[in-house]
Amino acid sequence: MKIALLGFGNVGRGAYETLQLLPEIEVKCVLVRNVRPCGTSAVTADFSDILSDPEIELVADVMGGYEIARFYVLAALRAKKHVVSANKELLCKSFSELTSAAFENGVCLRYTACAGGGTPWLFNLERAARCGEIEALGGIMNGTTNFMLHAMEQSGIGFDEALKSAQSLGYVEAEPSADVDGRDAARKCAMSANLAFHTMLNEAEMNVEGIRRVRPCDIEFAKSRNCVLKLIARAHRANDAVNAYVEPRFVKASSQEAQVPGNYNLFTLEGKRLKRQSFFGQGAGMYPTGIAVAQDILDVARGSVKPQETVIAPQSVNNQSCAHRYYVRCGTQQPHEGLMELACERLVTAESYVYITKPVSVFAMHALAQTLRKADPRLFFAGMEEA
Amino acid sequence: MKIALLGFGNVGRGAYETLQLLPEIEVKCVLVRNVRPCGTSAVTADFSDILSDPEIELVADVMGGYEIARFYVLAALRAKKHVVSANKELLCKSFSELTSAAFENGVCLRYTACAGGGTPWLFNLERAARCGEIEALGGIMNGTTNFMLHAMEQSGIGFDEALKSAQSLGYVEAEPSADVDGRDAARKCAMSANLAFHTMLNEAEMNVEGIRRVRPCDIEFAKSRNCVLKLIARAHRANDAVNAYVEPRFVKASSQEAQVPGNYNLFTLEGKRLKRQSFFGQGAGMYPTGIAVAQDILDVARGSVKPQETVIAPQSVNNQSCAHRYYVRCGTQQPHEGLMELACERLVTAESYVYITKPVSVFAMHALAQTLRKADPRLFFAGMEEA
Known part of the structure; x- marks a missing residue:
């Protein structure tokens, strides 16, 4: 399969070097802002060279950023090219739009390098x-x-x-x-x-x-x-x-x-x-993340993954139903209202003033910290695992 | 895809229940020695019912044992049915024979449940x-x-x-x-x-x-x-x-x-x-291992894995080139020849007599322990990780 890389930074080079080991993948073209040699591949600063090349079946976004990356990725999907992306910001902000565009055009969108880098997390999840x-x-x-x-x-x-x-x-x-x-x-x-x-x-x-x-x-x-x-x-x-x-x-x-x-x-x-x-x-790094990108490319090239409809429903986050104890270290030695009534333990040392709370919901604790920080901006808190 | 299960023990039931969630897989038949109800599938004690059924495209070996399992699995592969096996003994003893048979008949042989059970190890490896x-x-x-x-x-x-x-x-x-x-x-x-x-x-x-x-x-x-x-x-x-x-x-x-x-x-x-x-x-268990079997079946049914040639070369094991320190606890308080000269530390307590060795090759230490056990059968040793 012939592919193009968008970008040739750390992750791009890591992916490129890994792909050199795989004779079934040819990096036909690399898109870079300032044209310079990128391995043995052709190089361009003009995305339309890639978009209009019918031989290029897959585009790998290893460039980062949001607006331009979104434009390129959507254009590639609409031109019926598969897309592999390591761009977390892009995938998060435009998840629904991109997965729909991929499915409508019968191509794959893979993004397992976005979380975990060298840890095969999203794939296994x-x-x-x-x-x-x-x-x-x-x-x-x-x-x-x-x-x-x-x-x-x-x-x-x-x-x-x-x-x-x-x-x-x-x-x-x-x-x-x-x-x-x-x-x-x-x-x-x-x-x-x-x-x-x-x-x-x-x-x-x-x-x-x-x-x-x-x-x-x-x-x-x-x-x-x-x-x-x-x-x-x-x-x-x-x-x-x-x-x-x-x-x-x-x-x-x-x-x-x-x-x-x-x-x-x-x-x-x-x-x-x-x-x-x-x-x-x-979690990151030139080779670990580059290898994750190469794995996604291989999965598409070998037909191991297929274009698929991603059914997603908007879902509200509600952290009021999960509660645990908290450690709260204050920046001042003034008693903190709101915290006193939650505390089941108080520890005072020369340099710190610490409360251990009863179980409090995550929502309530984060909200309380925000309030208390108006008077005590250095207040620190941490969840405590039950023994 | 219609499939058959060979066996309906713990792992077989775990796989069966998992497959009920997947409408694309139908367990058409279950092979058991003593015919009894197995979910809603047909049941047989006669393997030829499965072998001769052209609708059954995949056979999952969850029965254990060696000779009979080998016979069934080879017959299934030669009948051009894919095979998924959780049978470690079978895969180890007949790895070469089975992978060749699968490749020659253009079908898949998957066995990721054999090591790791609920840990997706072989697959990721x-x-x-x-x-x-x-x-x-x-x-x-x-x-x-x-x-x-x-x-x-x-x-x-x-x-x-x-x-x-x-x-x-x-x-x-x-x-x-x-x-x-x-x-x-x-x-x-x-x-x-x-x-x-x-x-x-x-x-x-x-x-x-x-x-x-x-x-x-x-x-x-x-x-x-x-x-x-x-x-x-x-x-x-x-x-x-x-x-x-x-x-x-x-x-x-x-x-x-x-x-x-x-x-x-x-x-x-x-x-x-x-x-x-x-x-x-x-590492094991009805559901963890059963799910691993179901994952292999899904990979084959969805075409995510393809029949492949497995190139393997016999390779000798040689543990003479890897060395580390050892803890050796003797069952007697007699000085042990061979061990004395390797020791860099000796610890004597009321109940034990312990040597810490200089770095010794794995091969040498295991061989020495075998020799020493002729006189001291309770001798225990363990490798030590360098600090």
Whole structure:
């Protein structure tokens, strides 16, 4: 099969090099803004060269961004070319539009590199979902923040230093907020839930808390309770809604999640009959993500996946029905109204003032934190796993 | 697609119930020795009813055993019916014969339930292997022994009590030696290596040590070194051979392997570019394994897998090129010749006499243990992970 790559950055090069091992795939053309040699393939800056080439049966979007990528991908689908995309933003924002366009034009749209990178998550999630109901999913879905929390845990460094370290290793963008504030994990969680539950979640309704306010004393507290602090995403079916949220959480030291080092990811699905399955691997990187793109291309080329109708229904997120205890560390030593009545334990040290709450709904805790931060902007909270 | 099940035990029923959810698959007939109702399908004790039915396009072997299963499966392949098998013994002993028969008759042979059960291991291993070289694989491949070691670690019970507990939960056969002596893990490891490396290993050449001689003091020693005792299988490419072995090992408490509870499994593959991927799940059980069989059937019915030639070359196992330190606990307090010169540490307590060796090849250590056991049959040894 002859294909075209849109973009030739890290992931594009990783995919390109992997595809060189596979004689059945030929990268006929690469689209780049500034024309330069890209392996042995033809190179163009004009997308219409690709769109009008009937030999090119598949277009792989490894370029990032939203508006232009959406334009190219829709045009490719309408020209009856299969599309493989590693573009999480595009897939999230335009999931319904793109899956419809693919189905209407009788071509495949594959995007398993969008969440998990080198961890074969979305692919296996989709596979598990076809043989019975998935009840819940979640895990460590962002490698950058896991790298930072792991570094803080191992070396006792603070947030700023951990962030610099992640930046120096190229794990994080110059503008780190999507990672650090949990939005990247939330996006992957929403994509996963949509695939598993056949829903279309509104990301804006998810409760999302990142790791920006974490301090070494929080990590120390986790250790004192035989726990590890991780950024955890979770989605599960409730009666007539879906619970879906991202928050820092004290996971038990004996859990699979606690042992995820550096920028690795761990994705878990749970089904009544299937029990628990977990997938561990690199969440990103030139080769891990590039290989995931190449796998999607191979699946289409070999006919292992077929054009399919994706039935999705808009579904509201409701986090009022899931509750657990919380650790809340205040930035001031003033008693916090609202928190006092929820607390079942209070710990005062020289540097921190901590409440442990009774079980509180995820919705209520995230809302309370937002209120309290008007007076105490450095307030940090984390979910606690029941012992 | 109309199919037949050979057998209706635990796994057969798990597969049957899962297939009821999938309207595209109809279980037309079930083969059982003693005819009894099996769901709503026709039932027969005569295999020729299935073989001669042109409507039945796929036969699923969920019956266990070797000779009869081999006869049925070969006959089905030659009658140009696809075969899905959960029969590890059959696949291991007759891998070459069965894959050839399938390819010659233009049908698929799938067997991903043979190793991993509810963990989608063989499927993902095969998938990873097509996009580049897999350098090593391994993990916790036997749920029964993991359950026993985990119970010993958690409750301080001895081997016999752990075995009884596993038997009472139905995790182990009345004759437990295949599990307890490591042969079941070795078989899964050989199957995995064959799939990943395109080889045909001679299982008899693998060094295999089980957990029959483990005592609470060994588990305590692991804890004192911040380790956990697990039964680990491992295979990796050496220059002109494959290292492949199973042995008890002290894994670091911070490893993924250390946190595998109960009868769960953890399978890992490593590639130069892919890095590490791990797969965690139930290793066995009615639904987990039944679902794996149903997944294979679906893949064939949907055309996601195609008949393929499996190129395999006989490959010798050579464990002389892989070395690490060992813990050796003697059953007597007599100095052991051969061991003295390898030891770099000696620990004597009231109940045990322990050597820690310098790095020794897996081949040499297993051979030495065999020799020493002539005088000291209760001698126990375990590999040690480098700190």
